[in-house]
Amino acid sequence: MRRLLGTLDPYRWSVAAILILVFLQSLTSLYLPNLMSKIVDVGVLKGNIAYIERVGGFMLLVSLANAILPVSSGLLASRASAGFGQILRHRIFRHVERFMLHEFDQLGTSSLIVRTNNDIMQVQQFVNMLLRMMVMAPLMALGGIVMAVYTNARLSLILLVVIPILGVVIWLVLRRGMALFALLQTKVDVLNRVVRENLSGIRVIRAFHRSHHEMRRFDRANVDLTAVSADVFKIMALVMPLVMLIINLSTIAILWFGAVQINALQLPIGKLMAYIQYVTQIMFSIMMMSTMLFMVPRAQASARRILEVLDTVPTIEGPGHPLPVAALAGTVEFDDVSFRYPGAETMVLSHVSFAVQPGEVVAIIGGTGAGKSTLLNLLVRFYDVSHGRVLIDGFDVRQLSLACLRQHIGYVPQKAVVFSGSVAENIRYGRPDASDEEVRRAADIAQATEFIDELTDGWSSRIAQGGSDLSGGQKQRLTIARALVRRPAIYLFDDSFSALDFRTDARLRAALRPATAGASVIVVAQRVSTVMDADRIVVLDQGRVVGIGTHRELMATSNVYREIVSSQLSEEETA
């Protein structure tokens, strides 16, 4: 928590001003009962109208200040705490941007979202309260006690009895409440997870007709949460009446013993009235302090979750001193590469070696789970090799700056991702300064122009969130165009033609050849027809290279390749 508070630094002047305003507010609050007792004892009881007018006017001014001060400190505190939240969200977002895929796997996407929104909001609220009450509550409690003793020391013996009682009562209630609050947080997490899984898996749930099952799961989480939060609020609702009860009982005690002193002419009435007000102030301040203490663990839990994100060091960082390479020709070489996912036991790739020269198209084929996508992940540096090297133009990718490396790569992922925005914007994502002409040409090659022209608004048609209004094949073609418009030295197509029909696939590959002529092209595919005309085909089987060559060569030499080919041919024949 203390580390996060450093984020308030840009607001240090506001914080100083708030503390001063709050300090003044406490002083005026403590001063008001004193003024009142004077008006009653000197003015009212003795019929001194001039005194009432004079001191009364002054009291009005003090009351006015007492009203204005919290408004201005509250305003400043809201600004500072909102700014605190903004800076923190910015820091988290910027930090997460540097994460590698491994860190997302580790922390979980939905948890990251909750941490960026919910947890920061918790801490922000706490900071707001801290600013307004941290100084106020102890000052009022201590000041109240001093003023009470100063007003009447003998009556203050009552405080010796009442304050411990109040302390014990609040402690008992809050201890129970705190335990429940911890439970509440975990219930919120569960509900979050259920909702998230439901929304992202809605198609599967509908298709498998599991809506009822999911509904029950949601209801269970919902009812759980309701029960715990009802308990929390029941407990919390006890605090105020209990405190009021103790205050009222103390008032009766004060009146009782005060009446004795009044009878003996040892205590003026105004002082007794002031005394009652001080006791009320003391009790409220104690309640405020304990509420604050009560919020500490909650805010701390959130702070811990936020720091966990900020303290996660991306496993892959750019090198401290990247090689000053400006342009890459695009020669790719895998040199005895082995790889194991962080935390996994088995190697996903073992001793993979092959090279791709600019101008070449190399295809990688193999069954699901063979490690094809993983190979591309290593080249883009989503992960780093466990053993061996991945080289571009002879440089180890780990020695190049990430910006330089990725600037030279046009990557088309297996799962086509489109962003909300227009069609043209989505393609231009590959290179923001691309001209309209270049965007159009990239779409032509990707065989996307045809369907784009049919959209109601053509190139400026808006794409719905996640591209839900496009077919899988349409999304794939947009992502291919996005990579093409970049004109990189290296193209990576990760099973990017799988959702295209055979004819479009063939047309696209024919158009792709001249467009990517000077570049290195790596195509991951499942379909033999997609890889047949590649310059070289690498056959992967359980992370090992079991054959490299042209279609013709592999047909003659590789059993695995022949099996793949025959299995697909028979599939097509029977289809």
Ligand code: ADP
């Ligand atoms: P392919 O693209 O050939 O279908 P992948 O490269 O996607 O295969 O996956 C190869 C293996 O690596 C699979 O067994 C898969 O379970 C594992 N794998 C893939 N991604 C991860 C990950 N993020 N963490 C751990 N294991 C993974």
